[in-house]
Amino acid sequence: MFENLGKIENVITSIFTQISLNKLSNFHDLNVLAENVFMYVLNDCFDYHLQNANILNNVPNQVGFDLIDTKNKIIIQVTSSDTIEKYSETIKKVKNVHGLEGFNLKFFILKASANKHPGSRKIYNLSSPIIFDKDHDILDGNWLFVQFASHLDRILLIEKHLELLFNGNLSYEMICSLLNFSETICDYPLPEHYLPRKFALKSNRSEAFDVLFDSESNEYSLDKILIEEVTRNDLRKFVIFSTAQNGKTTELHRLYNIFSKDDDKGVQFVEASSYCQSRHGKFFNILPCRLEENQYILLDGIDELNDQDRNSLIDELREFLNKNSKIKVVVTCRSNYNNGRMLSDFTQLEMLPLSYDEIVSYIKGRLGNHTTSFIKYIEQHQNISELLDVPFYLSSVVDYFGEKHQVPQTQEEILDYVFAKSLKVKEKEGDTINYLEYGAKELFAEIALTMQFSEKQVLSGQELYEYLKLPKEKISDLTLYTIFKKDSFKDVYSFIHNGFKEHFVAKFLKNLSCQEILKIVCYANGDIPIIKKNWYNVLVLAISYMDEPGKKNQMIEWLLKNDVKVLQNIDSTSISMMVKQSVLKGILGEYRIEQIYPDDFYKIAKFIACLCNTKNNAEFLLEEYRNVHKVNPYLALLATCVSMMDFSSPSVGILLSDFKNVVFDKINELGNNDDQETYSLYVPFYSSYLNTEEDIDRLIILDIMSKDHHIIQTAFQLIANLNQADKYVEYIIAQERYLQNYSLESTTHIVHRHDFYKCLGKVYGKNELKRLWEFLPVLFDEEKADHNQDHLLEPIQKMLCNSKAYADDEVFCQIVIDSWIQIAKDHDYISLRDTIVEIYKAFRNFCIENVLKPDFISLINEIRGVEDTQQEIRLLQILKIKLSLLGVETDLKECIDVLQPDSINDFGIATWLTNNYDGAWNLLHYDLVHKKFPKRRFYHPNEMKLREEKSMALLLDYAQFKETVLYIVNQYAPKARKDLYAKVKECEENKWDSYVGSFMSLSYNYETQEYGLQEIKNNIEDQCLYELFVLDQLANHGIKLLTGKQKNCLKIMLEHVLPKIKNNRTGQRYLSLALDYEITLDKDVQEICLKYASVRDNRWEHAYSHRPFIDYAVQELGKERADQRIISLIKNPKGLDICDFLELSKYAINAHLSEVYSYILEFIKHDDDGYSGNTIDLYLKSELDGKEQIMAIFQDIPDKHKAYILKLLMYYSKDDMQWVKDTLDQFKNTLLKYDKKTYLECQASLGNQEALEEILKCMTENKYYFGNVFTAIRFCNYTIDSLPVFDKLLDLSFTMDSSFWTSSIIDGMKGMVGTSSDNLEKVIKVLGSKITDERTWLNKTIDSIKYSYYEAVDSHMTIEMAAEKVCEMKKCSNSLYI
Helix, strand or coil: CHHHHHHHHHHHHHHHHHHHCCCCCCHHHHHHHHHHHHHHHHHHHHCCCCEEHHHHHCCCCCCCCCEEECCCCEEEEEECCCCHHHHHHHHHHHHCCCCCCCCEEEEEECCCCCCCCCCCCCCCCECCCCEECCCCCEECHHHHHHHHHCCHHHHHHHHHHHHHHCCCCCCHHHHHHHHCCCCHHHCCCCCCCCCCCCEEECCCCCCCCHHHHCCCCCCECHHHHHHHHHHHHCCCEEEEEECCCCCHHHHHHHHHHHHCCCCCCEEEEEEHHHHHHCCCCCCCCCCCCCCHHHEEEEEECHHHCCHHHHHHHHHHHHHHHHHCCCCEEEEEEEHHHCCCCCCCCCEEEEECCCCHHHHHHHHHHHHHHHHHHHHHHHHHCHHHHCCCCCHHHHHHHHHHHHHHCCCCCCHHHHHHHHHHHHCCCCHHHCCCCCHHHHCHHHHHHHHHHHHHHHCCCCEEHHHHHHCCCCCHHHHHHHCCCCCEEECCCCCEEEECCHHHHHHHHHHHHCCCCHHHHHHHHEEHHHCEEEECHHHHHHHHHHHHHCCCHHHHHHHHHHHHHHCHHHHHHCCHHHCCHHHHHHHHHHHHHHHHHHCCCCCCHHHHHHHHHHHCCCHHHHHHHHHHHHCCCCCCHHHHHHHHHHHHCCCCCHHHHCCHHHHHHHHHHHHHHHCCCCCCCCHHHHHHHHCHHHCCHHHHHHHHCCCCCCCCCHHHHHHHHHHHHCCCCCCCHHHHHHHHHHCCCEEECCEEECCCCHHHHHHHCCCCCHHHHHHHHHHHHHHHCHHHCCCCHHHHHHHHHHHHHHHHHHCCCHHHHHHHHHHHHHHHHHCCCHHHHHHHHHHHHHHHHHHHHHCCCCCHHHHHHHHHCCCCHHHHHHHHHHHHHHHHHHCCHHHHHHHHHCCCCCCHHHHHHHHCCCCCCCHHHHHHHHHHHHHHCCCCCCCCCCHHHHHHHHHHHHHCCHHHHHHHHHHHHHHHCCCCHHHHHHHHHHHCHHHCCHHHHHHHHCCEECCCCEECHHHHHHHHHCHHHHHHHHHHHHHHCCCCCCCHHHHHHHHHHHHHHHHHCCCHHHHHHHHHHHHHCCCCCCHHHHHHHHHHCCCECCCCCCCCCCCEHHHHHHHHHCHHHHHHHHHHHHHCCCCCCHHHHHHHHHHHHHCCCHHHHHHHHHHHHCCCCCCCHHHHHHHHHHCCCHHHHHHHHHHHCCHHHHHHHHHHHHHCCCCCCHHHHHHHHHCHHHHHHHHHHHHHHHHHHCCCHHHHHHHHHHHHHCCCCCCCCCCCCCCCCCCHHHHHHHHHHHHHHCCCCCCHHHHHHHHHHHHHHCCCHHHHHHHHHHHHCCCCCCCCCHHHHHHHHHHHHHHHHCCCCCHHHHHHHHHHHHHHCCCCCC
16 A cells, blocks of 8 residues: 555656656647646545536636636646745636636646745735635645645545556656657557458458458558548447457557547547456546547457446446547457347447468568468468467467477477476566476466456456465466566566467366366366356467366367357367367257357358368268258358368368359259349359369359349359459350349348459450450440449550550550540549549559550541531540540640631631640640630639639629629619629620629619619619628528638628627528638627527538637637626527527536526426427536426426426436336326327336336337337336237337347336346347347357356456465375476
8 A cells, every 4th residue: 555655646746746857848748738737636635526627617717826726716827836826816717707606716736845825925825715725725745745634545546647647657767758749658569470461341341251351342441441431430438259269359449649649539448357456437537538529439458348247337437428429439248258138229330350361471571481381381280370360379389480490299299398498587677586496386377367357357466366366476486487567567477478378277177076167167166067258268279278188078069069169269280070060060060059240250161161181071061061052141151161271181172063063053053043142152262272264164154143143243253263254254245234232131242343343354365355345334324324334444444455456456446446436425423533533544554555646637637528517426425535545735725726717617627626634734725725716615633713713803803893793783783683684794794793783683673674773873872782692692602712812801891790680590690601611700709699509501511610710719808708708698598599599508508507596497497399309418417416397397307398308307317217217197188198108208218117018009000100220219127027918029029120128128028037047048038039040140049048147157356265275185195287
């Protein structure tokens, strides 16, 4: 305890020291650091509720104080200045801040000893409006250290909070680094030979193999996929489920390092294992989230907690995210803990296995010239090769080979090797210690077992000393071995990799009897014959390590009978051929019955494929495949296993033709199916053994037609992989039209054309290329607009490259040119602008390099001689395209030169000589044509843009606009609109302007259809009317591009007009212009415009989109001035728009402007339209006594909104529902009359049987009685007696269009189980009766409910209990490690 106290005092002293030495480069950092440090310290010491005032009030610098506790009425100024002026100025400022009446002002001086100036008369006590006692309210370091001594029970909590604030490092170096912007010290070190990982979104469909085999799936690094999904889909909750030792923590460390260097992002790395050491309910509240817009929390390893703590942590996380709606979170967890329901509302990210190319690249980088011999060794040891897609094992095996020049035979040998290496003391630590004397193996085994029994990944030094009885010097010596580490910043110890902990535990288990093992690894001390999830990996390791065949087989037999899926993780080379067959049959038997997609689909399929390295097992898999007659999850699993099988050995290779026959038979049998995805039928073709020309021929002759057309995609895949596109070019062309997106079960499925495009780029023969060039324009049809035409660039570039071989053939080259002519002349490519320009450049480069330039003058002369209009247009198109493909600037000039300036036909020819894909060409063309035909009207290439700029300049120049209006009226005196346009357009087109026309329309008489010319003159003389007109035009026509001068004109207009506006809607429209054009209005105008608090800008792409005007105004005006105006508006709301009042109320609640709360509550009481729901929610969340205040006015709330408000109150009354229950009873008739649905929803959350039966009745009459399919009632607190009603509700939910109701009902049933085995049986019986071919997923749900029950009845060990158990085992055994 005193060690912790000393550490905290050192941290605080370090801050004081840094400040006194003037080492701080930025005082903002001082404020942020010191405010946060002392906020946590004081909160923990005295149970204060201090918050950062800047964040709370949403201002950059709160005047007069830094921290505020609204419950205890305390405000604190944190400062390094202890001058008389500082004290007196602060007191003066705070006295004038509204809403602080009765608050106690304190100073915390950032020094060990503060100068309190006891004799000064300028520092005086106050009792009103604020309280200040100069003798007791000036605090410093010495005062704080005295407080620590009297609050020793809080020291550990203070240390924990400060560790999180300082990224875990309570040290002088960390203080210096934070104050001096050091970035490297905060980085997490990555492994020396780090392997970057790729991620993809987990498929929304059940086919988990989609992401593994889909060549079009988007694969990104973790940081890229997060940014992509956050930006594009506004997602913010992510979870990564992955297997042990797969690098989850490393990836989060890398993500932290990247985001921590991004000034626009805030990031916190949090180890879930530290949850056990925190005060529950406060774990996330201590995170400093100043950058809420882009704050990421990385929560690592929730599987490292026991079930109770894990569920508690998840509940806290959900509540934290609900209150902080913009914070993003990434959670990691071992996949065997994924029950399909935990974090089901999080977006799952798939950590893709290392590819073969990535593995080989890594090996080459490490072993260089020895790579070939290494791979040769690996091929001889399949059990080792199976491990190489896990980075930990890959690096360990490479290390082993580099040292011993041979490959380890087993997983145990790998870990033994790494452990043996670790027993060498780090050179920097001193002399080597004899590890046999030291007994390191025994100590590590003891620590590993204690961690495993207590479900912890770390142990503190205090726990090692107190519970494991390790002397402090021995604890220190443990860190001399590289497999064990002491956290750099905390007094906690752990293995550098979880695999080592499991290795030591497995070493211990393997020497126990089967009964002893099962008593340890099964639930309820072996009474429930199911393996605990946190013992899966350890158990299969132990079985792999066992030397006694009898015991090993006995354990496997037990697992085959009771919990076969545990065996999916066993080292297949550690078991005999006979046992392999039993394991294969057992595992496949389970999946055949359950019909579910495993979470570790790829890994399990690979394991099964490895088991099939004998003829008997391969034959068994073949027979299973042959006997599946439905497209289902089991077929998908078997197909994936086939794709991963190794047919190189003679005993298995002899069956290859049989496997191929079954694959084709299945396609024939099940391929004609428009009701299901048939993708799994074609997965075997990802095997290199089903990748021959014969396979292509067999595939394309099958008479299969299904809307998903996977057979065609597979054929294209094989053709591309085998470079057989020339042979099958006619098939490729004929089948392309079937690659269409399709709908299935209300979902649109995107059909990827990746392999089709690869085929295009792999055609090399002359005649075959001709066919493709003739076919290519078809791909640009408008009907194919959704087919990713932008992906055509690469195959076209490859086709052009392949066509160079035939450049001496003029006919061939003309076919290439004709292909482009057809593409360019028939289609408009606005949506493909960038891509089509690149395609054009590719064609042009080909033509420039390989095609003779035509005689453009002859083409012009030919056009001159044509009389048929259609023929003329066709030739003009050809001239235009050939000139753009083969011409240069001199050719354009020559073409224009031969044209006659007085010929209307030649002018027509000249207008055709533009280039749709070259802006510079068109500018030159405009100059040449304008010069050649000066009397002809010819538009500039940027005509629209120039007109817009000219028009906007005229609109925002009053003098010029007025002159133009008067000129048109006086010169042409137009009567009707047609008359106006015709006269001006005909005589002086440059005088015509649409804004001028709109202004004149203000004086247009729609009855006589004539302009009031005198009225127009009068209007233009009225500058106020002109300004209103300008503002209306800008507000009605979207955001324009304005110059700085024009923005200043607009600013003047707004400041002139806005204070005079009486109509709210008009004022809101005009104010939005200031936001749209980022104009900072005069502060007086801003203060007036606070009555339009809810106005937002229209720039959707802007970083500040959705920010209301009130945010800008408070920032500009300062909190004090803004608060006064806001208080006045809320107290006198007459004339305010409802949206503006609500926005003002939101600000007032967030800023704790308590003097207006009564006005807000009064509004709530009379809110007949129900606008105040969000305001009430915010009030409940922000005010400590908010719940009591809303309860007090509940009776006065309009009857039709009572149910909804009651639902909100329920959320904030989790610990005490009695008031809610009483109120539901008291107002039952009223609630049923006005909002029966919400009333029933509230009662369902309380477990009310009568309400449950009424819900069933209502949904029986109308299954969508409670609204759309995306909402569902939450059923809680129901007993097993309600199961029959849930049974009927579940049947109803299966007929609905989404799974929301089904999930909610099942959650309610799950809650009935508790710790009753009878209840478990009853719930499982009901769920089991619902399983059909379409609902096999219920098997997984039943498993989840079973495991929740097992966890509930199982006893969990504390660290002390675990240490005692290990001590007992140590007494009964000669050694814990053998």
